[in-house]
Amino acid sequence: xxxxxxxxxxxxxxxxxxxxxxxxxxxxxxxxxxxxxxxxxxxxxxxxxxxxxxxxxxxxxxxxxxxxxxxxxxxxxxxxxxxxxxxxxxxxxxxxxxxxxxxxxxxxxxxxxxxxxxxxxxxxxxxxxxxxxxxxxxxxxxxxxxxxxxxxxxxxxxxxxxxxxxxxxxxxxxxxxxxxxxxxxxxxxxxxxxxxxxxxxxxxxxxxxxxxxx
Numbered sequence: 001x002x003x004x005x006x007x008x009x010x011x012x013x014x015x016x017x018x019x020x021x022x023x024x025x026x027x028x029x030x031x032x033x034x035x036x037x038x039x040x041x042x043x044x045x046x047x048x049x050x051x052x053x054x055x056x057x058x059x060x061x062x063x064x065x066x067x068x069x070x071x072x073x074x075x076x077x078x079x080x081x082x083x084x085x086x087x088x089x090x091x092x093x094x095x096x097x098x099x100x101x102x103x104x105x106x107x108x109x110x111x112x113x114x115x116x117x118x119x120x121x122x123x124x125x126x127x128x129x130x131x132x133x134x135x136x137x138x139x140x141x142x143x144x145x146x147x148x149x150x151x152x153x154x155x156x157x158x159x160x161x162x163x164x165x166x167x168x169x170x171x172x173x174x175x176x177x178x179x180x181x182x183x184x185x186x187x188x189x190x191x192x193x194x195x196x197x198x199x200x201x202x203x204x205x206x207x208x209x210x211x212x213x214x
Contacts, residue, residue: 010070010074010075010123010126011072011073011074012047012073012074012075012119013119016113016115016116016119017047017073019113020047020075020099020101020109020113020116021047021049021099023099023101023105023109024044024045024047024099024100024101024102024105025099025100026049026097026098026099026100027097027098027099027100028095028096028097029051029092029095029096029097029098030092030095031092031093031094031095031096032091032092033091033092033096034089034090034091034092035053035090035091035092035096035098036076036077036086036088036089036090037086037089038057038058038085038086038087038088038089039085039086040085040086041085041086042077042080042086042103043077043080043081043083043102043103043104043106044077044080044100044101044102044103044106045075045076045077045078045080045100045101045103045106046075046076046077046090046098046099046100046101047075047098047099047100047101048070048071048072048073048074048075048076048096048097048098049072049097049098049099050072050095050096050097051071051072051092051093051094051095051096051097052069052070052071052092052093052094052096052166053069053070053076053090053091053092053093053096054066054068054069054090054091054093055067055068055069055070055076055088055089055090056088056089056091056175057087057088057089058089064175065175065176065178066172066175066176067088067131067134068127068130069093076090077090078106078120078123078124080103081103081106081107137149138178143177143179143183143184143187144187144213144214145213146177146178146179147173147177147179147184147187148210148212150173150176150177151164151173151204151206151210154166154168154176155204155206160208161205161206161207161208162205162206163200163203163204163205163206164203164204164205166203167202167203168204170184170185170188171184173188187214190214191210191214195207195208196208196210196211197210
């Protein structure tokens with residue numbers, strides 16, 4: 001991933017967010033609600049006002065792989081612009097409030113707001129790059145390598161440590177790296193025993209740089 005991508009954000013600038021929030025209707029969803037089902041033919045755009053959602057795809061065996069997450073100021077559902085079925089599911093990780101814009105209004109919005117059209121284009125470019133990196137990671141890295149990458153992406157530096165921004169279970173981590181919970185559990189036990197990670201206030205803390213290989 002390029003440095004430009006790392007510094008970029010899918011969040012809407014405050015002025016644009018305020019303008020878009022005037023469209024559509026506000027809806028609240030309890031935690032664990034599925035807002036979009038993979039295969040749906042709906043075409044609404046969801047603008048996040050509060051809470052967090054995860055985007056995931058499911059295998060025929062029922063195994064989920066988390067593709068990304070969205071929080072306040074971000075949006076999802078724009079891939080329905082081509083009229084195809086939804087390519088992934090969206091689930092609320094906590095109580096969520098969204099502004100829901102119907103597909104026909106979203107298409108008019110792209111005409112009326114060049115700023116939104118440019119923001120959407122840039123978001124889609126970042127999405128393609130991110131998914132390309134994920135495919136490359138699955139093809140070229142082992143489970144440990146994918147865990148190191150994901151833990152780095154989901155954490156932020158605090159002093160000499162890195163702290164995950166949110167509480168994640170081992171199953172949550174497994175869903176993000178495309179592995180079993182048992183494999184993640186085995187790696188986490190070894191990292192904990194080696195003094196590399198610990199749990200603090202329910203969050204994973206990386207105490208020092210993780211080994212490049214295990």
